[in-house]
Amino acid sequence: MAHESKWVTWISHSVLMGFSIACIIPFILLIVSSISSESSIIQNGYSFFPQQFSLKAYEYLWAHWSELGRAYGITVFVTVFGTAASLAMTSMLAYPMSRSDIPLKSFWAFLVFFTLLFNGGLVPTYLIYTQVFEIKNTIWALIVPGLLMNGFNVLLVRTFFMTSVPPALIEAAQIDGAGEIKAFYKIVLPLSAPIMATIGLFEAILYWNDWFNGMTYVTDPKLFSIQNILNRIISDIQFLSNNSSLASTAGGAMAELPSTSVRMAIAVIGVLPILIAYPFFQKHFIKGITIGAVK
Amino acid sequence: MKRKLNWIGAILAMMLLLAACSSNNGTNEAASPAGNGSNDSGEAEAPYELTVAYFTFGSVPQDQKLIEEELSKITKEKINATVKLLPISLSAWQNQVNLMLTSNEKLDLMVLMGSTYANQVAKGQLIALDELLAQSGTGILAALGPDYANATKINGQAYGVPTIRDLATSYGYLIRQDLVDKHALDLSQVKTLNDLEPILQTIKDNEPNMIPFVNGTGASPLTYYSTRDSLGDDMGVLLDNGQDLKVVNWFETEEYAAQLKQMRKWYQAGYISKDAVTVKESTSDILKGGKGAGNLATLKPGFDTQETRLTGKAITSVELLPSVAKTSTVTNIMWGIAKNSKNPEKAMQFLNLMYTDKDVVNLFDWGIEGKHYVKVSENIIDYPQGVDAASVGYSGMGWLFGNQFLSYIFKGDDENLWEKMKEFNNSAIKSKALGFTFDSTPVKTEFAAVSNVLTQYRIALECGALDPDKMLPEFIAKLKDAGIDKIIAEKQKQLDAWAAANGQ
The missing domain is CATH 3.40.190.10 (Periplasmic binding protein-like II)
Known part of the structure; x- marks a missing residue:
């Protein structure tokens, strides 16, 4: 038995290691191409060892820091603020839904669940956000649409509250004189750190990587986030190369777009913070998702 | 029972909170159309603000706002209007313009691309221009010449005006x-x-x-x-x-x-x-x-210099087929007036300036004299001292903003570039289907x-x-x-x- 489990461990570990390597390799390639010289990339394609070491791409980033630094700031602000707001709203909606003594319990659950399956589509959503809420070209455009609340997260948190926070504990708190709000902050939330970390990480990654809101609701370059800029550069290049008639007229415009290694360098600075943040969440992450996922 | 009441109370409080938020937004919304309303209510002294949308590549130039102000100075004097530039990244262009048109946002002039032109006309997103052109766009017609001006007609009506550049x-x-x-x-x-x-x-x-x-x-x-x-x-x-x-x-x-x-x-x-x-x-x-x-x-004329700049290597070229003008070479970049426009008349007047006014064209193409370029001679310009292509605060795209033939010629380009380009356009073989757009x-x-x-x-x-x-x-x-x-x-x-x- 012990012998067999050793084999199982060996095999499963090597399979998982294989997976991890497959995930890491693209990152290495990304970082290496960002420190390779442009001409060596064109001459020989991408490679794992820089053939011609060059920091030109990072010099370019430094020279354009007024624009990129601002975008970086926007991304950081939106991520921090958005995640905090999202956590607060999600948990405050999920908590009452987790209590068995709330009236119309299934109705609230249905309301949340409904948004998982259906949405209004892009044009009506755009109309509501731009004409009723007037968030076009404001920082809210990067925070609210699509990202702030997510029905799936609400259900995840609700399940966590229902399974991991014993109602007796809340009752005990109330007997000791805590009101609903105090019980929530002093008892329920501290017990729910794993799920909060999980949802927080989900949301933070969503906010960090989001370019769609920026592309749809923002035309003011002051509000471009780093992913938005990267996405714009890449799709501009694609668009130009796929529209030969326009490209021949607009030939010169191509020259103004950053080169391959610069694009890689932007991607590197775009992905680094998330890579750094991950290990810190790891501990809570596993527990949160395994408990909360049982709906 | 009491507990139930508490819950209902909580929900009511939340609703109030939400209502407060939305009513706050409501006042915002009410305020801004009112602001617009007073703008275009027709008072003689209130200039109309024209929103001009066009696409850009990569980043928006840092001195964009200055260009906007300078342009507005000219237009205020000439046609009693101010200009608001709305550069949109090419990748987002299709999406954003479509949303703006469907949601009836403020938009007057916009760039049209050949690939979507017929479709936009079919959807009724553009205003037919013939009448406006005859009234206040005569400069455009004169600059384009009848062959090219008619190349954009769909069902006998023009909905767009090609920019003047290499049309063949x-x-x-x-x-x-x-x-x-x-x-x-x-x-x-x-x-x-x-x-x-x-x-x-x-x-x-x-x-x-x-x-x-x-x-x-x-x-x-x-x-x-x-x-x-x-x-x-x-x-x-x-x-x-x-x-x-x-x-x-x-x-x-x-x-x-x-x-x-x-x-x-x-x-x-x-x-x-x-x-x-x-x-x-x-x-x-x-x-x-x-x-x-x-x-x-x-x-096209000037092509070798353009490619040389682009590749960093001296380039020469040999022509294999003579120049041809087809619908696709003419209509791939045009300007049109969106159906959202509250004042198509003013929009056309501004468009007319883009085809006839040297100051307007050069503001769009090169920026502000002394800041973004200096004159070397009457028609030749160069970067000011200490400024180069990478650090200049503004550079536009000549082929995008109206009549490129009014644009200054950058040092290093052929001095007679525009004469050659004119000749190139005029001598081109013209397809018999020039002007036909397939729907x-x-x-x-x-x-x-x-x-x-x-x-x-x-x-x-x-x-x-x-x-x-x-x-x-x-x-x-x-x-x-x-x-x-x-x-x-x-x-x-x-x-x-x-x-x-x-x-x-």
Whole structure:
């Protein structure tokens, strides 16, 4: 038995290691191409060892820091603020839904669940956000649409509250004189750190990587986030190369777009913070998702 | 019971909170239309604010706001309007403009692209311009000339005005000058595609690390070589640059088969890169990286200087096919007035300035004198001291903003560039279908199916990676299955109707 489990461990570990390597390799390639010289990339394609070491791409980033630094700031602000707001709203909606003594319990659950399956589509959503809420070209455009609340997260948190926070504990708190709000902050939330970390990480990654809101609701370059800029550069290049008639007229415009290694360098600075943040969440992450996922 | 009441109380409180939020938004909303309202309520002294949308590549220039202010100074004086520029990144363009048009946001003038023009007109998103042009756009008509001004008409009405730039195109081979000198290549003998062979062979023999015949991503070498009027999409074309109004299937012609054979031969001889089908760089990047010698391209006056700037290597070119004007070369960039416009009259007046007023054009194209450029002589400009292409606070795209012929010429370019360009436009062979724009809506399904077949086969065939003897018949069969004949029939029908309406 012990012998067999050793084999199982060996095999499963090597399979998982294989997976991890497959995930890491693209990152290495990304970082290496960002420190390779442009001409060596064109001459020989991408490679794992820089053939011609060059920091030109990072010099370019430094020279354009007024624009990129601002975008970086926007991304950081939106991520921090958005995640905090999202956590607060999600948990405050999920908590009452987790209590068995709330009236119309299934109705609230249905309301949340409904948004998982259906949405209004892009044009009506755009109309509501731009004409009723007037968030076009404001920082809210990067925070609210699509990202702030997510029905799936609400259900995840609700399940966590229902399974991991014993109602007796809340009752005990109330007997000791805590009101609903105090019980929530002093008892329920501290017990729910794993799920909060999980949802927080989900949301933070969503906010960090989001370019769609920026592309749809923002035309003011002051509000471009780093992913938005990267996405714009890449799709501009694609668009130009796929529209030969326009490209021949607009030939010169191509020259103004950053080169391959610069694009890689932007991607590197775009992905680094998330890579750094991950290990810190790891501990809570596993527990949160395994408990909360049982709906 | 009491607990229940508590819950209801909590919910009510939340609703109040929400209501407070939304009513706050409500006042915002109420305030801004009112602001607009007072703007265009017609008081003589209140200038109308024109929103002008156009696309940009990469980042928005840092001095954009200054340009806007300077422009507004001119327009306030001349047409009692101010200008709000709305540059939108090309990648987001389609999406954002569509949303703005459907949601009736404030938008007056906008750039139109040939690929979506017919569709936008069909959806009623643009204002018909004929009457406005006659009233306050006479400068535009004079600058364009009747041939090109009429090229944008759909059902007898113009909905867009082409920008004045290279309105025709010729095709040729461009090559690095240093290679021409080094191997004593005689370009003067090159008149047809065939004549290129000895040159490609010389490069192949002497420069083993170089691709003699480059193609860029998403294109084959043949993409920039055309003797036909593609009528926009190559699904049903007019042969001989549209001198005959009979729509045929280009992929079935002997000419196409012969071209494919030649590419196959060149591919096997190693003139075309082995990974041409999947290449991910643009031709100029490949030349810049020293990996390629030359490629076929669409030429225009001043082209060599432009490519030299782009690739960082001296470039020379030889023309293989004379210049031609087709609907696609004229309508690929136009200006139109959105149906959202509250004051199309003013929009047209501003457009007129973009085609007649030297100050307006140069503000758009080069920025502010003394800050973004200095005059070297009457018509030649240069960067001010201490400023170069990378650090200049503004640079526009001459081919985008109205009449490029009014633009200053940058030092290093041909002094007579615009005269040559005018000559180039005027002497171009004009397709008989110049002005015809195909509306693919009636054959939408077939159009999508044929597009898929084209993506699947075309580049691989035209790069020579597939054997045309075997694959061309398969390609043609697939096209027919996808319904290309139906598209051709529809196109012929629309073309005949168009020709009848235009007295051809």
